[in-house]
Amino acid sequence: MDNRLKVLFAASECVPFAKSGGLGDVIGSLPKAFPKDEVDARVILPKYESIPWKYVKDFEYVTNFWVKIGYESRYVGIFRYVMDGVTFYFIDNEYYFKRNGLYGFYDDAERYVYFCRAVMEAIPYIDFYPDVIHCNDWQTALIPFFLKEQYAWHYTNTKSVFTIHNIKYQGHYGFDDVKTILNLDYFPAQMEFYDDVNFMKGAMYTADLVTTVSPSYAEEIKDPYYGEGLDGVARDVSWKEIGILNGIDEASYNPQTDEALFIPYAAGDIQKKRENKRKLQEYLGLPQRSEVPMIAFISRLVDQKGIDLIMGVIHDILKMDIQFVVLGTGDSQYENSLRDIANQYPDKMRTIIDFNEPLSRKIYAAADMFLVPSKFEPCGLTQMISMRYGTIPIVRETGGLKDSVQYYNKTTGDGNGFSFQTYNAHDMLFTLQKAVGMYYDEPEQWNHLMHNAFNTHYDWRLAADIYEYWYKKITGRL
Numbered sequence: 159m160d161n162r163l164k165v166l167f168a169a170s171e172c173v174p175f176a177k178s179g180g181l182g183d184v185i186g187s188l189p190k191a192f193p194k195d196e197v198d199a200r201v202i203l204p205k206y207e208s209i210p211w212k213y214v215k216d217f218e219y220v221t222n223f224w225v226k227i228g229y230e231s232r233y234v235g236i237f238r239y240v241m242d243g244v245t246f247y248f249i250d251n252e253y254y255f256k257r258n259g260l261y262g263f264y265d266d267a268e269r270y271v272y273f274c275r276a277v278m279e280a281i282p283y284i285d286f287y288p289d290v291i292h293c294n295d296w297q298t299a300l301i302p303f304f305l306k307e308q309y310a311w312h313y314t315n316t317k318s319v320f321t322i323h324n325i326k327y328q329g330h331y332g333f334d335d336v337k338t339i340l341n342l343d344y345f346p347a348q349m350e351f352y353d354d355v356n357f358m359k360g361a362m363y364t365a366d367l368v369t370t371v372s373p374s375y376a377e378e379i380k381d382p383y384y385g386e387g388l389d390g391v392a393r394d395v396s397w398k399e400i401g402i403l404n405g406i407d408e409a410s411y412n413p414q415t416d417e418a419l420f421i422p423y424a425a426g427d428i429q430k431k432r433e434n435k436r437k438l439q440e441y442l443g444l445p446q447r448s449e450v451p452m453i454a455f456i457s458r459l460v461d462q463k464g465i466d467l468i469m470g471v472i473h474d475i476l477k478m479d480i481q482f483v484v485l486g487t488g489d490s491q492y493e494n495s496l497r498d499i500a501n502q503y504p505d506k507m508r509t510i511i512d513f514n515e516p517l518s519r520k521i522y523a524a525a526d527m528f529l530v531p532s533k534f535e536p537c538g539l540t541q542m543i544s545m546r547y548g549t550i551p552i553v554r555e556t557g558g559l560k561d562s563v564q565y566y567n568k569t570t571g572d573g574n575g576f577s578f579q580t581y582n583a584h585d586m587l588f589t590l591q592k593a594v595g596m597y598y599d600e601p602e603q604w605n606h607l608m609h610n611a612f613n614t615h616y617d618w619r620l621a622a623d624i625y626e627y628w629y630k631k632i633t634g635r636l
Contacts, residue, residue, distance in 0.1 A: 160198070162195070162196060162197055162198045163196065163197045163198070163289050163290070163626070163629055163630065163633070163635065164197075164198045164200075164286065164287065164288045164289045164290070165189075165192075165197060165198070165199045165200070165288060165289065165290045165291075165292055165629060166200050166201075166202060166277075166281075166286065166288035166290070166291050166292065167185055167188070167189055167199065167200065167201045167202070167292045167294070168201075168202050168203075168274075168277050168291055168292070168293050168294065168298040168301055169181065169185040169201065169202075169203050169293075169294040169295075169297075169298060170203065170204065170260065170261075170270065170273070170294070170295065170297035170298065171185065171203065171260060172185040172186050172201055172203050172246070173185070173186030173187070174186060174210070174213070175203065175206070175209045175210075175213060175246070175248075176203070176204075176206045176208060176209055176260055178260050178261065179323075179324075179458070180323065180371075180404070180536075180537065180538075180539055181294060181295060181323045183406075183407075183539060184294070184323070184371070184404055185201060185203070185294065186407075187405065187406070187407045187618045188405075188618055188621065188622060188625070189201055189244045190242045190243060190244045190618075191405070191617075191618035191619050191621070191622035192622045192625075192626060194243055196626065197622075197626055197629075199244060200244065200245045200246070200247065200286060200288075201244060201245075201246045201247070202246075202247040202248075202249065202277055202280065203246070203247075203248060203249070204248065204249050204254070204255045204273055205217075205235070205237060205248035205249060205250040205251075205255055206255050206256075206257075206260060207252075207255065207256045207257055207258065208258070208259070208260070209248075213239060213241075216239060217237040217238065217239050217248065218237060218238045218239065219235070219236075219237055220236040220237060220238050220247075220283065220284060221235075221236050221283050222234060222235045222236065222250075223279065223280075223283060225272070225275050225276055225279050226275075226341060227268065227271065227272050227275065227339050227341075228338040228339045228341070229338070232251060232253070232254075232272055232276075233250075233251055233253075234249060234250070234251060234276045234279065234280065235249070235250030235251065236248070236249065236250070236280055236283055236284060237250055238284075245286075247280065247284055249273055249276045249277070249280065251272065251276075254268075254269045254272055254273075255269070267329070267331045267335065267336050267339070268336075268339050270296075270297040270298070270300070270329070270357075271300060271336065271339045271340060272339075273297065273298070274298060274299075274300035274301045274304060275300075275304070277291075277298070277301060278301065278304050278305070278308075278309050278312075281313070287313070287316070288316055289315065289316065289317065289629070289633045289635075290316070290317050290318070290319055290629050290632070290633060291305065291316060291317075291318050291319070292318075292319045292321065292625075293318060293319065293320045293321070293361060293365070294320075294321045294323060295321070295322070295323050295324065295327065295358075296327055296328050296329030296357045296358045296361075297329070298320075298361075299320065299329055299357035299358045299360060299361035300340075300357055300360065300361070301318060301361075302318040302320050302360070302361045302364040302365040302366075303346065303348060303349070303357075303360045303361065303364045305318050305364070306318075306364045307346070307364070315633075317366040317367070317629075317632045317633050318364070318365045318366050318367075319365060319366065319367045319368075319369060319625075319628070319629070319632070320361040320362065320365035320367070320368050320369070321368075321369045321370070321371065322358070322362075322368065322369070322370045322371070322375075322379070322536070323371055323536055323537075324536050325358070325379050325384070325385065325386050325388055325392075325536075326386050326462075327358075328356050328357065328358035328359070328386065328387075328388065329356065329357030329358055330351060330354060330355070330356050330357075331354060331355050331357075332354050332355070333345060333353070333354060333355045336355055340355075346360060348360045348363040348364055351387075356388070358388065359388060359391050362388070362391050362392070362395050362399075363391070363394075363395065365398075366398070366632045367398055367399075367400070367628055367632050368395055368398055368399040368400075369399070369400055369401065369402050369625075369628075370399070370400075370401045370402075370536060371401070371402070371403070371404045371536045371537035371558060372401050372402075372403045372404070372536060372537045372557050372558030372560075372561045372562075373400075373401035373402075373403065373561055374401065374556070374557050374558065374560045374561050375401055375535075375536045375537065375557040375558060376399055376400060376401030377401070378534070378556070378557060379392045380392045380393045380396065384534055400628065402621055402624050402625060403537065403558060403561050403562065403616070403620075403621060404537040404539065404542075404558065404616075404618075404621060405542070405616045405617050405618035405619075405620060405621045406539055406542045406543055406546065406616055406617070406618070407618065408546065408615065408616075408617045408618075411519075411522075411543050411546045411547070412546070413425065413431075413523055413546070413547050413548070416519055416523070418515070418516040418517075418519035418520060419434060419519060419520060419523045420433070420434050420437035420438065420441075420520060420523075420524075421433050421434050421437065423523070425548065425612040425613070426548070426608075426609060426612055428548075428605065428608065431523065431524075431547075431548055432448045434520070434523040434524045435448060435452055435524040435525070435526070436448055437520075437524070438452075438483075438520055438521065438523075438524035439452075439481070439524075441520070442483065442508045442510075443508075444481055444505065444506075444508060445481075445505055447481075450479060450480060450481055451479075451480050451481070451526040451527060451593075451594055451597045451598075452480070452481045452482075452483060452524060452525045452526050452527070453475075453480055453481070453482050453483070453525065453526070453527045453528075453529055453552075453590070454482075454483050454484075454485075454521045454522070454524075454525035454527070454528050454529065454544075454549065455468065455482070455483070455484045455485070455486070455528075455529045456484075456485045456486060456518050456521060456522075456528075456540055457486045457488075457530075457540070458486055458487070458488045459486045459487060459488025459489055459492040459493055459496070459511075460488045460489055460492075461489075461533065462532060462533050462534060462535075463488075463530075463531075463532050463533075464530075464531030464532050464533055464554065464581075464586075465492050465496075466583075467531045467581070467582070467583040467586050468529070468531065468583075468586075469492075469495055469496075469499075470583035471583045471584065471586070471587040472499050474587055475587065475590060476499075476503050476506050476507060478590075478591065478594050479594075479598075480506065480594060481506055481507070481508075482503075482506060482507040482508075483507070483508050483510075483521055483524075483525065484496050484500070484507070484508070484509045484510065485510045485512065485514065485517060485518055485521060486510075486511070486512075486513070487511055487512065487513050493509075493511045496509040496511075497509050497511065522543055522544055522546075522547040522549055523547045523549075525544070525549045526549060526550065526597060527549065527550050527551075527552055527590075527593055527594075527597075528540065528541065528544035528549045528550065528551045528552065529552050529590070530551060530552070530553040530554070530559055531552075531553070531554050531578075531586050532553075532554055532556060532557075532559060533554075533556070533581055534556050534557060535553075535554075535556050535557040535558055535559045536557050536558060537557060537558030538553075538557065538558045538559050538562070541553055541559055541562055541563055541575070542562055542614075542616045544611075545574060545575070545611040545612070545614045546612075548608050548611055548612045549611070550574075550575050550576065550593065550607060550608065550611055551563050551574070551575040551576070551611075552575060552576045552577070552586075552589055552590060552593055553575065553576075553577050553578075554577065554578055554579070554581060554586070555577045555578065555579045559577070560577070562614075562616060563575040563576075563577055564577075565577050566603075566607050566610070568596075568600075568603055571606055571610075572610075573607070573610065574607070574610045574611045574614045575607075575611065576589050576592065576593050577589070
């Protein structure tokens with residue numbers, strides 16, 4: 159008899175099948191981090207048009223059925239695929255998911271109402287009755303509500319966990335726009351939000367456990383500045399809310415085995431790291447100077463990521479003897495401004511407007527410093543990845559950045575990076591100047607700091623152990 163804990167992750171994206179942000183990385187890594195003899199973790203997600211054919215060609219058809227969405231019956235196909243010991247299920251419906259992109263469509267509310275309904279109805283067909291359904295962000299926020307309000311007698315022993323990856327995106331719609339597709343003849347109080355419906359609010363109230371992706375973010379969202387209108391709800395459910403810091407896939411982000419790098423190197427091999435910098439300088443057409451510190455910024459180019467701070471003092475940054483490399487896509491105003499600045503400083507700065515995973519890894523390996531000045535950051539993975547490659551993070555103290563980067567203390571030798579507290583361009587500039595000063599003037603301290611960064615680990619197994627504890631707690635297995 160299989161006594162393992164059964165967990166079904168429901169999500170709208172998952173690496174390597176579909177990704178738009180950090181959520182995809184989490185769902186691609188966390189399920190496989192659980193010990194297989196203790197937890198049977200599986201994943202269910204939409205079968206998007208954009209999933210690479212190299213995976214789709216090996217999908218196994220399971221079955222199909224129909225679900226009611228408003229006045230329509232909609233087809234649900236189920237496919238299965240096993241990778242890295244994890245079983246993945248895909249909800250197939252070309253009307254909703256055969257599109258160019260994951261989100262941003264006029265009918266996103268209906269698409270993810272359908273997905274949540276299909277997940278609930280699919281469980282008997284896949285013959286996997288989970289002890290826990292672990293839901294992620296607003297696209298799956300209806301599942302805890304459905305489980306409590308409409309399927310409780312079907313799944314009497316199933317509990318729900320809802321993880322907030324970013325509280326800014328909540329699934330906020332007019333009730334008249336969604337009441338039909340929700341198959342509701344009453345206004346659900348758990349979702350009421352200023353006379354509208356808020357899917358995320360409903361999940362926060364109906365889930366058995368609410369988690370965020372870092373301990374600091376769990377506290378921050380109780381504050382109106384960070385809570386995006388749901389700070390009162392976060393305070394109200396604080397008795398069942400915890401923060402669990404995300405991790406990274408250390409097997410993938412390993413400078414010794416990463417095939418994307420110009421030159422693989424072992425942790426602590428400073429000379430080969432510098433050779434990667436020289437190779438990147440050559441690749442980008444920058445002066446090949448191994449002694450100059452390279453600062454990297456890899457990010458979505460949006461307000462959240464602190465680009466306004468960078469633009470406010472960019473000329474002061476570039477007055478220093480440094481090189482600055484930017485990689486990312488986002489708002490056109492930031493793309494154009496960063497291109498223009500790079501053109502003004504052809505020997506100091508490069509702006510690459512692209513989403514380019516292999517190039518990002520080359521930059522992680524080549525850079526000396528990694529800038530993350532976010533206005534808010536639920537967890538952040540880039541600062542963890544940078545340390546894996548011996549690149550020193552310079553972050554604003556918020557969310558997961560605060561939890562993962564400790565300011566370097568030259569007296570004790572403790573710490574793995576630099577940080578600043580206030581969301582202020584000149585505080586960021588001052589911190590950058592301190593880092594550059596240490597790089598040039600105190601090489602022994604800098605090398606020790608690099609050693610600390612190399613030896614900082616945020617492997618997913620650490621987070622998986624905490625999740626497993628809470629799964630067992632809410633299901634009565636402790």
